[in-house]
Amino acid sequence: MKTIFSHLKPYSIHIVIAYTLTFIELASELLFPLFLGILINEGIMADDMKQIYFWGTVMLFITALTFAAGIVNSFYAAHISVQFAYSLRERLFSHIQRFTFEQLAKIPSSALVTRFTNDVRQVQNTIFMALRIMAKAPFLIFGSVIMALVVNFKIASIFLLTVPLMMLFLYFVLIKGANMFKRVQHYIDRINRIIQENIAGMRTIRSFVRSDFENERFSEANRLLATNTTKAFRFVEMSMPVLLFVMNLAMLFILWFGHFHVVQGATTVGDVVAIINYALRTAMAISLLTFISLAFSRAKASIERIDQVLAERAEEETSGDKYTEAIKGSITFDNVSFRYANANEPTIKNISFNIKEKETVAIIGATGSGKTTLFQLIPKLYEPTEGNLFIDDKPLDEYDIETLRNQIGYVPQKALLFTGTIRDNITFGKRDATEAEMIQAAKDAQIHDAIMAFPNRYNTLVGQKGITLSGGQQQRISIARALIRKPKILLLDDCTSALDLQTEAKLLEAIAKYNCTILMITQKIRTAKRADRIILLDAGKVSAIGTHEQLLQHSTLYQAIVQSQSEDVTYVS
Structure with a gap:
């Protein structure tokens, strides 16, 4: 709930105005039945036209005041809820921009989209409702009961039994409904994920003739969403008939007991009418609470999901004690290891090497050997699990992230x-x-x-x-x-795979003129030979480092790679 209050704080004055108008509406509604009873007792029953005109005018004024307060309250409620949603989406987007790759892997993109759209909209609608009717409904119930007891304690005493029971029942509905709608949001995430995957992979799906399989997968997810949504709505909605049934019984008791007291001369017709009006307002407010509990149940689930994203500790913003000077481009890995979340084994293990500034280094290795992971550690897209990484002999943690990344060119x-x-x-x-x-x-x-x-x-x-x-x-x-x-450091992650040899050669010649350190992941020996040195990775470890000629002499794995690409090789015994 801290998230809600922090984004509503800038609109404190508007909220005060909205609630002031709400309580004006509330006071008007509570006074109306009382004045109606007086009009009946002193005007209609006494056949006094002066009293009828006077109290009729008072009631007309109250009706107009209630209408005006409601219109202005709706304006403020809409303004606050829309601006709240705007600022919350801004904060979510800004927060996600500073997520590490590891954090982005925790929450699927489809789930993030749901939080930006469905979850924020649920909370926005609930805030509108809170400012418009949520506070009004419980006070209207409480106020109606008090006013009815003031008019005639004996007749209205039925409220002391029925209202507490109904409030307890509503509390149970709220708690149970929140859990059910949380499950619904999970299935919405699943639906969004399947839709995104299908749209992105439509060509592959059609080329493999897997449309029927994908239709079945979507139908199953859609069925689960529909089933759980139906259960949630049925559970919450069934509370309204129960509550109205209890209130109708209470009103029947009031009519019967009121008639008995009127006949006995213990009360007046106007008092009975006033109490019936308070009973109707109580029933209306309780039915509103049913609708509110439905909205609040969904909003509570949405707030928890939004808080899950905001609770992730994003990268620190620019700090004054971080290094912000221009870098030269030397890179040092010192016993660096990295393991992805939920992975059993490290992707890279105890890697150590040094790259000089303005040096061109090629990195080769089999698929899954950790080449891309190694690249992503340099601009701090991931944090090493163990070991240290240095740029210009300064630990990477001492650099301001924004300054560092502005000096790195990364081609994924x-x-x-x-x-x-x-x-x-x-x-x-x-x-x-x-x-x-x-x-x-x-x-x-x-x-x-x-x-x-x-x-x-x-x-x-x-x-x-x-x-x-x-x-x-x-x-x-x-x-x-x-x-x-x-850039001072250029990272090329196998980004020339779709280029022909002539275009690639021209590209590498042009890049060589740049005044920067160049690291390039490649599977082509022809490309690797252009580098000053080659780092050979195998199963997450450095297998060999050296020039093309040196690796040909000392690395059997490199010899095998060269031979597999039909390059001339001379073996040295």
Whole structure:
């Protein structure tokens, strides 16, 4: 609940106004039956027109006041709830931007989308309801009971039995309903995940003719969602008939007992009518509480899910005691190990090596040997489980994260382009880049000529994830995005796999002119030979380090890799 209160604090004055208007409505509604009883007793029963006009005018004024207070209250409630949702989404998005890769792996993207949409909307609607009717309903019940007892204690005493029993019943419904709707939210996450996977993998699904299987998978998830949602709604909704049945019995008792007292002359018709009106208001408020308990049950589950995200400790913001100077580019791994969450074995184990500034190093190894994981430790996308990592002989933890990453150009294994233009995607690496810088980066990435062939050139729109471009074009735009920032450390994660040999050779020649340290993951010996040194990984450990010639002489694993790619090799005994 701290999350709710922290985001509502800026609207304290608006909340006070909204609740003031709510209590004006409440006071008006509680006074109306009392004045109605007086009008009947002193006006209608006494045939006194002056009293009828006077109390009729008073009741008309109260009705108008209630209407005006309700309209203004709705305005404030809508404003506060919408602004709350806006600020909460902003905080969630900002928080997730600072998540480590390990934290992102804990919560599926489909679940995050649900929190941004469905969960925030549930809480927003509940806040609107809280400002509009949630506070009003219990006070209306309490106030109606008190006013009825004031009018005639004996007749209204039935409330002292029925109302507490109904409130206890509602509390049980609220607790049970919250758990049921929490389960519903889980199945919504599952549905979203299946939909996202299917949309992203539609080509693969069709090419493998697996549409029927995916339809069955979705139908099963959809069935579970529908079943659990139905159970939750049925459970909460069944409380309303129970509550109304009890209240109707209470009103029948009031009518019977009231008639008896009127005949005996112990009370008046106006008092009985007033108590009946209070009973009707109590019934209405209790039915509102049923609706409120339904909304609150869903909101409680949503708040817990939102808090789960916000409770994750994100990366620290820029701090004054962190190192913010320009780096030179030397990298040192000192007995570094890393294990993914829930993994049984470390992905990389006791890795140690040193890379000089402006050195070009190729990293090769079999699939699963830990190459990409090693890369992701350098910009602190993951934290080492053991050991230390240094840049320019300074521990990585001493660097300001934002400053460090601004000096690293990282090209991931799978190119990811954002919806927008080619210009937007390249300048994503440096938002204040000039036209000349953008074009030079594109030329060095060997994509400029291809871009100029498009009708709109750099203003050509790319589809979601770059679907309108070929794999090679996506890779080269992704490389240009890294080059435009003129990094001190350039990380190339097997990002030339879709390029032909001639284009790749030109690309590597252009990159070699950059004044930076270059690490490139590759599966091609032809590419690795261009590096100053090669690091060979095997099962998460450094198997060998050296030049191409040195590894040919001393590493049987490297010899096997070279031979598998039909490269000339001379074995040394």
